[in-house]
Amino acid sequence: MTGHSSDSTETFNERRSETESRVVDSDRNRIGAAIKDLKKTGWYWGSLKANEAQEILQDASEGTFLLRDSSQQDYLFTISAMTSAGPTNLRIEYTEGKFKLDSVVLVKPKLEQFDSVVHLVEHYVLLSRTCGRGGGQLSPSPAPHSGTVRLLMTTPVYEATPSLQHICRVSINKAGGRIQDLPLPNRLKDYLTDYSYHV
Template sequence: MTCQSSESADTIEGERRSDSNATTDESRIALAMKDLRNTEILQDAAEGTFLVRDSSQRDYLFTISAMTSAGPTNLRIEYKHGKFKLDSVVLVKPKLKQFDSVVHLVEHYVQLSRTGLKSPPSSQLPANSTVQLLLTKPVYTTTPPLQHLCRVAINRTTRRVQDLPLPNRLKDYLTDYVYNV
């Protein structure tokens, strides 16, 4: 049995494409709204405030959104050959340090920001100057449990958790997350 339609195959295909484009447009708008919400979180934050989020770009898994002297900015995190590193211009890319995890990457740049020299205030920078990235204060979408915050504080203080006079179960909890951020 065959059916005849007054619509041509081209018309039907065109409608499918416009439905597909509408879906693409909707997803792009949704991603743009998500990025705007992340930027709003940082809008009144101090320089160095940052958050790690899913990347809206297909080629990258994560993005660091950070408040700089020039305003909120986004840094893509690249994943290649089992390692994470910040995305950068081609000339600098080979010089960037690579990490086994995103948390190690963030921890490294937080440590650099805390110990490195600060740039002059943005009002003293020339108009064509680059902006220094500082990662000093993470923003959380939800407040971490007090238990976790205590674990981070202990891990900042000592790397010898096994020597502490604590029950083994608590030592195991402390060593499950050995990062300083």
């Protein structure tokens, strides 16, 4: 009976180890895909430091933003954005295969989760652009006494001037429609579908 229990424990431990390995591989693949997508955006600045991001955003209008690697170990990425009170930083959290904004405990369960960082940014950019100055903030509406600042994301800051091809690709994506139905060579269709975001 003891031998059977030992065999069962070994089998259980092997299965658990295999499951953990699959989860780690899945996370590694998802994060790798997120970084690959981010490198195509032009507004991902990599290992830019917080003070450098602040300098870049200092004279920008409200809603201007960029994305960079987080300097905090528990987070992968940080959005640096210009608000009415000046530049601010908002961390992006990765848990259980999903990306979401870091926030206070009470708000966290209400925040949407995304399969990729670019989807997350795209969501909040579209929300900010749609709602304009009257809404679309990433934080609750500021109460006069609370000191809370509304965060809009409308205009990305590119690390370098994006190529004309990339600008056209984003414009075509914004226009909607099925890429496969466009009268274009397959090579161009592949290029367009390689980055299917609106920002």
